[in-house]
């Protein structure tokens with residue numbers, strides 16, 4: 633059974649860079665929530681400031697054309713949002729932000745068949761911040777928020793930092809966050825491309841930013857590896 637062993641090793645080596653993990657974990661490309669429909673379509677969904685995004689892919693991760701609409705419930709208001717195609721992405725404009733509590737039902741047509749999927753986002757919790765975390769917030773809002781979002785939930789340019797990938801005890805420890813804050817990072821998880829070296833942090837401010845990111849993660853249920861499903865464990869990061 634030499635061939636099997638060789639395949640297993642190859643799969644392990646490639647594991648970190650496969651678009652959708654072969655072990656059945658649904659991997660997002662843009663930091664969004666994932667669901668798999670009964671027909672096997674994989675749908676990724678995110679709420680941005682001013683609208684929503686969705687991607688429909690087949691079980692191999694290949695983008696699939698879709699049309700349709702979304703019904704959102706945000707702040708007690710129901711919004712009907714037509715979706716437009718923008719490359720591989722469906723976009724909808726709506727009076728929501730990435731910090732809001734939002735419930736969404738997507739009603740799509742994929743290959744002429746109706747497909748529906750539900751998603752929900754919790755409201756962002758901003759905790760009482762320590763002096764250092766407040767300083768970190770000011771620096772983050774100035775230097776990082778344009779890409780990672782003021783809510784730390786990502787944007788069309790960068791992934792969410794309120795994500796199991798980046799919690800304490802994950803593959804991305806404090807050193808990885810400090811390194812990204814000072815030097816940038818090569819694209820390796822998502823499809824956003826490389827993170828350039830951030831402009832505008834004074835030496836030492838990266839530590840304040842780290843304290844702020846950790847405070848926001850803890851306040852939003854991402855306190856550490858204890859709450860992280862083991863399937864999210866992230867061995868790809870040995871490469872760092």
Ligand code: HEC
Pocket residue numbers: 772775776777778779780789790791798804808809810812813814817818819820821822823824825826827828830833841
């Ligand atoms: C110009 C846009 C941009 C700015 C500004 C930016 N980032 Fe990023 N960041 C990205 C992108 C894109 C990635 C995703 C790289 C990948 O695919 O893993 C990323 C990834 C990261 C990661 C994960 C790094 C890793 O090695 O996995 C951390 C942590 C991070 N950013 C923190 C920050 C902090 C802190 C700041 C502000 C000091 C910041 N970023 C500013 C675009 C940006």
